[in-house]
Amino acid sequence: MIPDPAIPEAFAGPISDRLQHLVHEGPVPETDATVISAEAKGMRLSLVLDGDTETVANARFSAPAGAPEAAILDLLCAHAIGAPIREVIEHGLIFALQALRAPKAPSPVAGILTPRNAGACFKTPLRLVAAIRRETEARFGRHKDTNFFDRPYSDAWSKLDKIGKRDIVQPHIDGFKAANGISDGAFELVEIDQYDRLFLAFTDEIAAWDKPVLLMRLERWLREQTGERIELFTEVVKDANRIRRL
Known part of the structure; x- marks a missing residue:
């Protein structure tokens, strides 16, 4: 072609x-x-x-x-x-x-x-x-204020507790790792807070300069897979055995 x-x-x-x-x-x-x-x-x-x-x-x-x-x-x-x-x-x-x-x-x-x-x-x-x-x-007329529109989460998502939300996103996180040759221990979902922000903890396996691009790609992946406006943030954890879990 x-x-x-x-x-x-x-x-x-x-x-x-x-x-x-x-x-x-x-x-x-x-x-x-x-x-x-x-x-x-x-x-x-x-x-x-x-x-x-x-x-x-x-x-x-x-x-x-x-x-x-x-x-x-x-x-x-x-x-x-x-x-x-x-x-x-x-x-x-x-x-x-x-x-x-x-x-x-x-x-x-x-x-x-x-x-x-x-x-x-x-x-x-x-x-x-x-x-x-x-x-x-x-x-x-022409708007003179700032556009603060942010598409809300679905009703189905909002009704879930933290465990239910984790059950939705975790398989897609695992799929992202598999598709990109990333080991299971490279990073992990450690928290979903009251504002539905997802926090990831990275081990030293992922270089510091690679994290921003990886986060953007994973966030886009999760939004496409779930249809929700997932937002990712990072926490620094060097010891994989000390990662907090939900």
Whole structure:
């Protein structure tokens, strides 16, 4: 297969996979709710608002068959549902970018990777989001405060005690270790606090300079596997036999 120049290598595999199971493609069902839409280059993005609020109740898109933009817009729509439209405008494409970047692939650019420098396949989604922004500001005005939106945990997760939450995440932590050739003793989940923050303790097996990248990769893995907004933090423990347990 000839590589598509519009798709950087870091996104090629995940975009191809996502194109096989698009979830949010198609027209918006008939509704009396407010729908904010934008079109560009034969593509369309539509956000259905929940009543008189700015929260997105549904999100749909259309794009040419097989277009890499379809994978990006599908993930943008997934992030949009249940979020304020402002969150979609400010962070939706960042979410899609992070979700579509292969974990071990080198960055396609030097410096900070953003939707604006991530490749040609992000250009039309950026135009659509910019048009959605203009329409939103025309309807609701421009926000002057800071966006503090943070997607909550699911009701099912919130009802679990610490042991129940550990039972959910521990198999995925074990799977991450196995997939990346990391020994069982390299790090361990030692606490889930009252704010649902997960704390890991590392042994000397993991070098200090490797921990930040490992934490980010594991956090992303856990969010993908559980569907929850898992947040990871680290505690330094040199003696693996003294790791605290739940």
